[in-house]
Amino acid sequence: GGHGYPDNRPPQQQGGGYGYPGPSAQPPYTSSAQHNNPGHTQAFAIGEDPYGHDAPPAPAAPSGPRLRWQDLLSGIVLRPHQTFQRMRDYPVWGPALVVTFVYGLLAIFGFDEARDDVIHATLGTAVPYVLTAAVMITVSAFVLGVVTHTLARQLGGDGSWQPTVGLSMLIMTLTDAPRLIIAMFAGGDASFVQVVGWITWIAAGLLFTSMVSRSHDLAWPRALGASAIQLAALLSLIKLGTF
Template sequence: MAGFRIGRGRGNNRPPQQPQQAPPPPYGPSQGQYGGGQAAPSYPPQQQWPPSGGRPGGHSGGHQQARAPHGEPEYFGGDHHAAGDPYANNPGHTRAFSINEDPYGDAATYHAGSASVPAGPRLHWKELLSGIVLRPGATFLQMRDHPVWGPALTITFLYGLLAIFGFDQTRDEAIKAPFTTALTSVMITGVAFVIGSLILGAVTHTLARQLGGDGAWQPTVGLSMLIMSLTDAPRLVFAMFLGGDNSLVQVVGWATWLAAGALFTSMVSKSHDLPWPKALGASAIQLIALLSIIKLGTI
């Protein structure tokens, strides 16, 4: 009972609580210091909101937007790119973005050699072969991320089977030899051309990467094999009937060799994003080998 009385006494003798003082205004002194009842200026000046679309707490496009006081973070729902928002992208305000949205611009920049972003759909082998001859630039760009092993191995092997008849000496030996011996020589030549073109294509790809290219090796090697075989096909056709030493065959050989250089340069440039001087330099070894082995027959 004594403790109860003491508690009551303390509660009864407690002085009345003073009312809490209002916090000072955030921008400058109180209104009385300006005299004459003049209101203190407000910094920054209050924004006049439009009647609809950008009003805090209103509706714009079916989505409600909540406006926090000045200086507080703001969170937007729905269409946060509304044109009526005067504080968007200003200091002290937070702008919300959707998942996978790039606030700094378009991030869909293509990188060479990236298999996840192909330059175009895979071409049928007929369209591929005709495209290398008729529209090489667009074809190389479209096939820069697609392997072409099927057409490359087939065309190169068929070219190798006939290449033995493009030289006078080897053609005479194959004709005079027994059938089994001639067939063996033809098959060996076909396989040798496939292996040789694979090695030369790999060398071209390696040089392109050393010069700053970033293309994939399978399209580069496959396309180089096709270029090597297709460009020499006209010379081989004339050489089979006229002989390798014929003047017309020599002229056609040099013309097709120059065409091969242009196609190699275009292919490496499109596949590895290299300027044409570097692309030509990356193809130099393969071009020299093509000239020495096939065009001139010196090796």
């Protein structure tokens, strides 16, 4: 098979004679860089994207491990942007339900008439009264969180419902805690309590907007619009409930 060629030639140059490649030679034009050269165009199936643009994007990985409940609660107040970005893929049902229920147990004492009714009622009447209020506030916060998530998805968001609802419940209760603590001692009708209520309501709007924006990858106007119903309910039912 050599026809005068030396036996120590490289394998790819050994042929069948007269300059033609033999069976062991490399097939021509197999390099991927040669597929689209003139005369050597690569074939594709009908509907196939030759450039890979139709390939689904890889899901974004979480920005970090799940935060502990202490870090979560403090992060919402002190580091909201980083906290919402990190927790956008993690459900927070435990802290959300516990904090909201405890808030509901105390919320009734932030209204003057309701507080007087509970204080002057018998123990058998006051306990079911307080527990019922706590359950109703917890359910209301959950429903409002679902509404916020639904609006965010309607506006083009892509976040999960469990983190959105849980974080919205935490924002709703944590931002109202300063007003509630003052109202328990100064009364819900006090002017200072009303001012604190307005300030904390604005803070809640900022936190809702940041949370929805990072959880659903929305611009802040749409994120604020998704939170509008929950903010309106928070203002009318809790913040200014004595108005």
